[in-house]
Amino acid sequence: MNKKLIVVAVVLGLSAIAYFGFFSKHAADSTTTIYGNVDIREATLAFRTGGRVAEVKVDEGALVKKGDVLATLDTEPLKNSLQSAAANLAALTARNAMIHTGYRQEDIEQAKARVMVAEAALANAEKQFSRQSALVTEQATTQHVLDDVRSARDQASAQLKVAQQQALEMQRGYRKEEIAESDAQLAQARANLASAQLAVRDAVLVAPSDGIVLTRVIELGSMVQAGSAAFNVSLTKPVWVRAYVPEPQLGLFPAGAHVTLLSDSRPGKPYHGVVGFVSPTAEFTPKSVETTDLRTSLVYRIRVVVDDADVQLRQGMPVTIRSTQ
Missing domain, CATH: 1.10.287.470 (Helix hairpin bin)
Incomplete structure (x- = not known):
């Protein structure tokens, strides 16, 4: 009888250790994990001078590098x-x-x-x-x-x-x-x-940064006005992640802190980034991205700059952010 009681006590003890270890681990994880969305900037590009389109070098979906020529105008009247x-x-x-x-x-x-x-x-x-x-x-x-x-x-x-x-x-x-x-x-x-x-220099439209051409508005031979949209480009550098941190976790995500980022499209292969901005004022969590409970919580907005971003990170994609501290 005493042996049975000893065995039961041992089993209960091991179960308690496993239980508290499991929940303490997840509790620790929950305090170092936040969630956010990829925030990629877009730019509307236009000629600063008007004229007739003489050449269009890219189309929708094209990958462009900073300084690449996208289109040119007829420079004869400008010359x-x-x-x-x-x-x-x-x-x-x-x-x-x-x-x-x-x-x-x-x-x-x-x-x-x-x-x-x-x-x-x-x-x-x-x-x-x-x-x-x-x-x-x-x-x-x-x-x-x-x-x-x-x-x-x-x-x-x-x-x-x-x-x-x-x-x-x-x-x-x-x-x-x-x-x-x-x-x-x-x-x-x-x-x-x-x-x-x-005006002669402005007849050449170049990419301001690396990116992907989303839309092309102009056609060869068409007349364009100064400032009218010619291309919409999604800028691939830098790629940001916007997230919201509750006040108790704010100390884990200061400006300059290194973090890892996980996405469903690349499981097991985290991205790496640095917290580049922490808002000085609290705000309510946006209703479009958070649960009902969190909508009424005051949080601080942070921006994480992704160091090793690739084409798999797309606008609005949800990511999990974990502190490496």
Whole structure:
């Protein structure tokens, strides 16, 4: 009888040890395991300039690398605009240099010569006027002739003032307002040339990151407007997992913590990642992804960057996240 009691006690003891070991293990696992969903970014790509589609190099489902050319526009009209902008810049550059340098010495000498000619003309007109004035006094000519001579003298005087003013302006050089205007026109021409160069470069649409082409909107030969969608691309790098951590487990998933991620599509082959972001504020668990009990729980959103992601991780896929601490 005593032997039976001893056997029963041993069996109960072993059962208790196994029971508590099993549940303590699962309890420990439950405190280091959370659940989330794959969050892959998508980008809508568009030309920054408008034009006719000259070439389409990829189609839906194509794998692209960062910098790959996806499509190009006809650059002929853009190059014409570029040449026009370059010619306009060259003309304004030459004019700006002339304005900053001032008038040539030859031009100044010519202006001085015109002053001398105007002075001689005025002197001759003064003599004619004096002569005709004396003749009118002696009644040897008419008043009409004297009026014509006076008008000629006045015109010669005005022309001399104009010539003197022009010579003075040439000696002083261009006004500061004219120089400022020329500088502004030159700056505008340079900006126009830069815009034309950028338009030529923007005629080539490249992939901003590694990804998969989801949709193609443009067709060969079609006209596109600046900013209109051309492709939708799913970016494969980086791949994130968005998860929600209850406050008691928050210490197990700090920023920088290494974790493993399991998916149903690759059982027994975990992915590896690093917690890249932990929200500073609590929120209610999204109703679309959690159970009824957890919907009313306050949690903290985290983002895990997957280090070894592959094509099997797809948008929205559920994953199990375990802390390696």
